[in-house]
Amino acid sequence: MRISHLPIATKLKEMGMDVVPNLSMVENTYLGIGGTTDQILLRNYEAIPDAIRLLDSEGIKHRFLGGGSNLLVDDGELPYVVLHLPQAAPGMRVEGNVAYVEASAELGTTVTFCAKHDLGGMEGLIGVPGSIGGALRMNAGAYGTQIGTHVREVELYRASSGRLEKLQGSDIRFDYRHTSFAPEDLMLRVKLELPQKPFKEILAGIKVCNEKRRGSQPLNQKSAGCIFKNPAGGSAGRMIDELGLKGHHVGDARVSDRHANFFVNAANASCSDMLKLIDDVRERVRTAYGVELETEVIIWKN
Numbered sequence: 267m268r269i270s271h272l273p274i275a276t277k278l279k280e281m282g283m284d285v286v287p288n289l290s291m292v293e294n295t296y297l298g299i300g301g302t303t304d305q306i307l308l309r310n311y312e313a314i315p316d317a318i319r320l321l322d323s324e325g326i327k328h329r330f331l332g333g334g335s336n337l338l339v340d341d342g343e344l345p346y347v348v349l350h351l352p353q354a355a356p357g358m359r360v361e362g363n364v365a366y367v368e369a370s371a372e373l374g375t376t377v378t379f380c381a382k383h384d385l386g387g388m389e390g391l392i393g394v395p396g397s398i399g400g401a402l403r404m405n406a407g408a409y410g411t412q413i414g415t416h417v418r419e420v421e422l423y424r425a426s427s428g429r430l431e432k433l434q435g436s437d438i439r440f441d442y443r444h445t446s447f448a449p450e451d452l453m454l455r456v457k458l459e460l461p462q463k464p465f466k467e468i469l470a471g472i473k474v475c476n477e478k479r480r481g482s483q484p485l486n487q488k489s490a491g492c493i494f495k496n497p498a499g500g501s502a503g504r505m506i507d508e509l510g511l512k513g514h515h516v517g518d519a520r521v522s523d524r525h526a527n528f529f530v531n532a533a534n535a536s537c538s539d540m541l542k543l544i545d546d547v548r549e550r551v552r553t554a555y556g557v558e559l560e561t562e563v564i565i566w567k568n
């Protein structure tokens with residue numbers, strides 16, 4: 267969806283937003299897959315509700331892009347603009363055992379920033395790519411840690427009210443890779459309460475998680491992490507592996523040789539290749555195990 271040449275682009279600029287033409291999702295997702303569109307950088311949080319109302323009134327569809335780490339985007343010209351929060355400069359601060367973080371901050375940077383202030387509890391999340399906003403939206407988790415455990419307050423644009431709101435942690439449901447946020451909600455800032463721990467101890471925990479991750483996941487390849495959620499009591503990776511599907515591929519979309527629940531873009535995979543691979547593997551698991559796998563990666567179909 268191209269808006270940079272339209273009068274709405276001028277209005278958005280007057281609201282303090284930047285319109286960036288020709289955003290390639292190949293370059294803005296970890297999978298390196300997806301078409302192109304225009305992007306709006308939401309520089310002025312206060313004006314977000316008005317900017318979204320303006321887009322709605324002009325019939326321009328939009329989607330929020332976080333870090334792009336857990337996202338599979340359709341090919342070709344995308345029928346929506348992408349809204350994105352630019353990285354905020356000061357961004358993070360700590361008061362006692364509470365950290366205030368911008369949703370645009372990287373998750374890994376946040377974990378190390380907190381560690382330097384002797385705040386732990388998020389060691390398991392260290393190698394999880396993506397932004398704080400995306401991590402909140404999905405309740406990112408690894409090695410026994412889920413970010414939701416530590417959330418005390420979230421400031422967000424709430425799609426249901428069309429306003430900026432503050433939600434208390436207790437008003438948000440955080441489940442396994444799922445939350446009570448709506449897909450159209452946009453995270454802006456979060457208050458995290460974290461256990462106090464000496465930096466050295468946190469660092470040791472981080473090292474253990476890094477080693478585990480390096481030993482089992484294809485970190486040097488383009489992927490969106492695990493493609494499927496684990497079914498209750500089971501492991502999607504183990505099932506796919508047991509079916510001998512490591513290396514199985516559709517075009518350049520390939521089941522990782524390292525971890526069978528990671529589907530990698532080996533070179534120039536299209537979204538259509540990846541979706542075919544997902545359907546094929548899902549079908550094989552259904553036939554062999556009677557289990558219906560649910561995707562963990564967020565899919566933006568046109």
Ligand code: EPU
Pocket residue numbers: 407408409410482490491492493494495496501502503504507524525526527562
């Ligand atoms: N396994 C295999 N073959 C494989 C992969 C795994 O046999 O190809 C076996 C492992 O040996 C292990 C079991 O399956 O016994 C579970 O594997 P692993 O420990 O790698 O964890 P996982 O359940 O596959 C989950 C999360 C990861 C997270 C790790 C570590 C999901 C869908 N995945 O993976 O999160 O990093 O635990 O906590 O919940 C992600 O969300 O994108 C992600 C990668």
